[in-house]
Amino acid sequence: MYENYENQLSLYVHWPYCETKCPYCDFNSHVNENIDINNWIKSFSNQLYTMRKEFIDKNIKFKNLNTIFFGGGTPSLMPLEIIEKIIDISYNIFSFDRDIEITLEANPSSYDGKKFYALKKLGINRLSIGVQSLNNRYLKFLGRLHSIKDVDIALNEATKIFDNISVDLIYAFDGQNLVDWTNELVSFLSKNNLQHLSLYQLTIEEGTKFFKDYNNGLIRKIDNNLAAEFYDITNKVISEFEYVKYEVSNHAKKGFECIHNLNYWNSENWIGIGPGAYGRLWSSENKNRIEYQNYKNPKTWLSKNLYQTEYEKVTELNNYEADADTLTMGLRLCDGIKISKLINKSIINFNSLKKLEEQKIVSLKNNILKVNKNHIIKLNSIVDFLTNQ
Ligand SMILES: C[S@@+](CC[C@H](N)C(=O)[O-])C[C@H]1O[C@@H](n2cnc3c(N)ncnc32)[C@H](O)[C@@H]1O
Ligand code: SF4
Structure with missing residues (x-):
């Protein structure tokens, strides 16, 4: 991938x-x-x-x-x-x-x-x-x-x-x-x-x-x-x-x-430093995405990182979570996303996709899934409908 x-x-x-x-x-x-x-x-x-x-x-x-x-x-x-x-x-x-x-x-x-x-x-x-x-x-x-x-x-x-x-x-x-x-x-x-x-x-x-x-x-x-x-x-x-x-x-x-x-929108790698900042990285060994979350309170963050680094949370996103993120972030872009980026395409409900395509709300052509510009303001409900199993 x-x-x-x-x-x-x-x-x-x-x-x-x-x-x-x-x-x-x-x-x-x-x-x-x-x-x-x-x-x-x-x-x-x-x-x-x-x-x-x-x-x-x-x-x-x-x-x-x-x-x-x-x-x-x-x-x-x-x-x-x-x-x-x-x-x-x-x-x-x-x-x-x-x-x-x-x-x-x-x-x-x-x-x-x-x-x-x-x-x-x-x-x-x-x-x-x-x-x-x-x-x-x-x-x-x-x-x-x-x-x-x-x-x-x-x-x-x-x-x-x-x-x-x-x-x-x-x-x-x-x-x-x-x-x-x-x-x-x-x-x-x-x-x-x-x-x-x-x-x-x-x-x-x-x-x-x-x-x-x-x-x-x-x-x-x-x-x-x-x-x-x-x-x-x-x-x-x-x-x-x-x-x-x-x-x-x-x-x-x-x-x-x-x-x-x-x-961010293309779900690439980033690290976040400072209070409350988070990072997401693809690990090449297991093809999973790791999320690092820093302590949110500035004083806590400062004291926890003064001598060595301590994150509040490190999570390995499962395939569903990683795909949900890739889709939600990617569809914000007017150019849409490559559907081949999804680890498991079953996150998409293909019946819903067909309905949205018929109504010209989204399009899927040559591996690119995108939301029609005129409907992008309703992005959240479109993503919910698209991923509703
Ligand atoms: C990290 S914030 C602010 C950066 C900077 N401190 C400032 O206030 O200009 C980034 C942007 O999010 C937007 N924003 C923050 N809260 C918002 C809200 N409740 N509704 C809409 N936009 C918001 C503002 O336009 C803001 O500039
Ligand atoms: S509280 Fe701070 S970060 Fe938030 S909008 Fe105002 S100046 Fe920007």
């Missing part, structure tokens, strides 16, 4: 701290505390060296590292010494692909021009900026610390330094006006020449402040039909600016797709 994979290897680095906790966010993010830089360097380094050793022990097949992604939390708050050390060690132990993509997530409220220069010097070559909303009223609603003016300044600085910039936006929430959103988007895209856009519809996640507000009747969920209208019009506007939609929520100018996320 290895011929179906590229044997790519990515590294995800999780930085768990933020200036404030946004009311919609259920990521592993905590308000910044005093940190001991040396201890963080030690724990990150230990994890990297251990992963390298385990690769050799488990005979995992991989090429050079082809991406690193500093995600969070707010990695633009990360001390530069830590970033530098992680990049250095990774280079020494895995060696880099010639065109390695190194992304860092930045918040418009937590950077300065000098830091952008320093990040570039350390090897960061792709910046993902959390703009989130295009008007001050909704930035406030989303609990963001920045204003539209801060966005303009951050993008202006960033474009002087980086030639690969992505922006995250959240849209389709109760009270948002479709026409206003469209106009804001058109004006934003006319003004800024960005290489990549990640556009997420607001989801009200359990455990967040928004979830409490929702249960107390303070905010409402948007109606499904309106959400679909928001999705369609957003995709239309973006395509007019020559972005190609390549995943449910992601759009790129030609050649600027996020290689790191493509490795």
Whole structure:
């Protein structure tokens, strides 16, 4: 089955701290505390060296590292010494692909021009900026610390330094006006020449402040039909600016797709270091997929990895679990997935597949299974129906 994979290897680095906790966010993010830089360097380094050793022990097949992604939390708050050390060690132990993509997530409220220069010097070559909303009223609603003016300044600085910039936006929430959103988007895209856009519809996640507000009747969920209208019009506007939609929520100018996320969606290999980060690797001996899960709490993770590496959990995914993951991740891609990647095709209910094909919701041609672009917004229910035994 290895011929179906590229044997790519990515590294995800999780930085768990933020200036404030946004009311919609259920990521592993905590308000910044005093940190001991040396201890963080030690724990990150230990994890990297251990992963390298385990690769050799488990005979995992991989090429050079082809991406690193500093995600969070707010990695633009990360001390530069830590970033530098992680990049250095990774280079020494895995060696880099010639065109390695190194992304860092930045918040418009937590950077300065000098830091952008320093990040570039350390090897960061792709910046993902959390703009989130295009008007001050909704930035406030989303609990963001920045204003539209801060966005303009951050993008202006960033474009002087980086030639690969992505922006995250959240849209389709109760009270948002479709026409206003469209106009804001058109004006934003006319003004800024960005290489990549990640556009997420607001989801009200359990455990967040928004979830409490929702249960107390303070905010409402948007109606499904309106959400679909928001999705369609957003995709239309973006395509007019020559972005190609390549995943449910992601759009790129030609050649600027996020290689790191493509490795996830294509179920390649990645390692994750830092609190709550996880990795998945194909083991070449038994053709199984191994999942490493780190301790989620930053203090626990830090202390467990200071002198030696300890994961919270290491699981060997069984064939069904590995296939379910390959299918769910792969079908997010507009180009679909090679069905030959599945270890056991019986995960697919072929009667359901036939029905979906007849309704032109999915297609299976020349080994490629894909969801029709117009139906990709219903991906979760399509995958459920397709795998329902
Ligand atoms: C790791 S998070 C944030 C990175 C960075 N700290 C920031 O806030 O810009 C990645 C992205 O997920 C999106 N996101 C997080 N929670 C969401 C939610 N409940 N609904 C929709 N999008 C969400 C946001 O667009 C965010 O930029
Ligand atoms: S959205 Fe970003 S800044 Fe806000 S809490 Fe989550 S990770 Fe932190």
